[in-house]
Amino acid sequence: MLTTLAVENYRSLRRMVMPLRGLNVVTGANGTGKSSLYRALRLLADASRNGAVAALAREGGLQSTLWAGPEHVRKDRPVQGTVRTKAVGLRMGFAGDDYGYLMDLGLPIPNGSVFDLDPEIKREALWAGPFLRPAALLVERVNREVRIRSGSGEWQRGGHQLQTFDSMLSEFADPERAPELLTVRDRLRSWRFYDHFRTDADAPARRVQIGTRTPVMAPDGSDVAAALQTIKEIGAKGALNDAVALAFPGSHVEIVNTAGRFEIAFRQHGLLRPLSGAELSDGTLRYLLWVAALLTPRPPELLVLNEPETSLHPDLLPALANLVVIAAKEAQVIVVTHSRPFVASLEALTDDLHTIELVKDHGATTIAGQGPLDEPPWKWPTR
Structure with a gap:
């Protein structure tokens, strides 16, 4: 089961670290970032099939999907453009009790190619446990190079270089030295989306x-x-x-x-x-x-539903909520909805509902009531 979902610089998700449980409902008004969160989950799943770059292209490319606000937000001043101090990066990742994974996408160094606007995978990491720390790293990719931690703790080269647009999840397979990578890949491929x-x-x-x-x-x-x-x-x-x-x-x-x-x-x-x-x-x-x-x-291990109440009469919402609760007994479920009656129907059926309300703050999506100290532990590695 996923315990943490982290996204940075994707559309309105400037920086989000979201705790997850067995049955989760993501709600909020229109325009608060629910669809962006749903798409970010799909991008993570696409990475397991080497489709993250193509999925970004269908959305208009990396530059169209990046956070459109300033790099640094000062709430005591009007929003204004500033000189960028960090490299462009779209980061996504998740963690569970056993494994965690993240991907960092950025822009290539221009070299005259017609594909200079294609995003590159700058960094990937797979680790053991609920949060990333150096000692927990199992497999990591920096630019094109993959390296694997052996049983003795020594780092070994993966054996071949990846293309900048290829994910190590889909293109690197070593069942003897990195069986955890195959396990996580299969998990992501089992994620199921209905929309x-x-x-x-x-x-x-x-x-x-x-x-x-x-x-x-x-x-x-x-x-x-x-x-x-x-x-x-x-x-x-x-x-x-x-x-x-x-x-x-x-x-x-x-x-x-x-x-x-x-x-x-x-x-x-x-x-x-x-x-x-x-x-x-x-x-x-x-x-x-x-x-x-x-x-x-x-x-599946994870079932993601995007606005399942759409076009249903209110009288059907309790029956639909009952189906969701039944599904959550066998799979982790994330429901994205703006329907408060549907959320109320779910609340009437279970005490284990984890409700996450999204709100906008200076154009960025945030979780209502969540301060910096309320976030699950999460750290993005440097490139």
């Missing part, structure tokens, strides 16, 4: 699809029928029927199999025939998508 399911007339979730066993629903929900049938067969007994009945009393879901093609059949009290996926209302289909995502028979 704004489509429910329009042409949405993938409304189409009839070839069905195979699907313990993990696709991010776009295109295999929702197969995912629901998989939950029926190998998931928690009765969980699917209970989730549907809680939201829509007297209703249940069946999956119609026609020559291997799966389709949702939603049986509702008072109707003579079931409704197909193409006929369902946007809210009903969206709820069934969340059922398929949260009752997964193969839970």
Whole structure:
């Protein structure tokens, strides 16, 4: 389980060190940085597949995603530009009870290449324990060079140099000397993100699809029928029927199999025939998508949900909150939401909810009520 998430200089996240628990809700008004936090988590996950640089490019490049305010903020003076004293850097990292990892991205030294605006990975570090200290370092990367700490405590060269745009998580593998690196990489790759399911007339979730066993629903929900049938067969007994009945009393879901093609059949009290996926209302289909995502028979280490309450009627929020609480029994969960009724529904179901409210202070995202002494221990290494 992650205990700390740290981000520096990413959009409005000028400097944030956030404590995490099993079930976390990140809330706040529009524009306080919730989406930036969600994207930062996705960037960390992308690093495990060597996709962090490409993900930044899709957002407009490193310069478009960097903190846009001054390097030093003086609250007793008007905001004004200053001469930069430190190198440009976007830093992201996390820590748990067993391992921690961080990445520091910066700009290259111009050399006339057309790729001079591509970010470079300047520093990566993997350590044992909840916070970084020299004695806890296991593997580190400085510019292109990787080195590994041996069992005797001596540092050894990794054996080859990385490209400036390649992460050691994805491009360096040494199961004998650095098995911890492979462990952390696999963990990051298991992180699961769900964000704004489509429910329009042409949405993938409304189409009839070839069905195979699907313990993990696709991010776009295109295999929702197969995912629901998989939950029926190998998931928690009765969980699917209970989730549907809680939201829509007297209703249940069946999956119609026609020559291997799966389709949702939603049986509702008072109707003579079931409704197909193409006929369902946007809210009903969206709820069934969340059922398929949260009752997964193969839970991830970390499940991140971005505004799951979107387009749902307030009457469905308690049922959705119940799904989130069930999911948190098997996985660490981070929910990003601005809906106070949804947060209240979660609070009514569990005493273990960790609520993090984001606010803006001079343009920078901060955690409400968190002072410097309230932060988890965290230190960024020098380049």
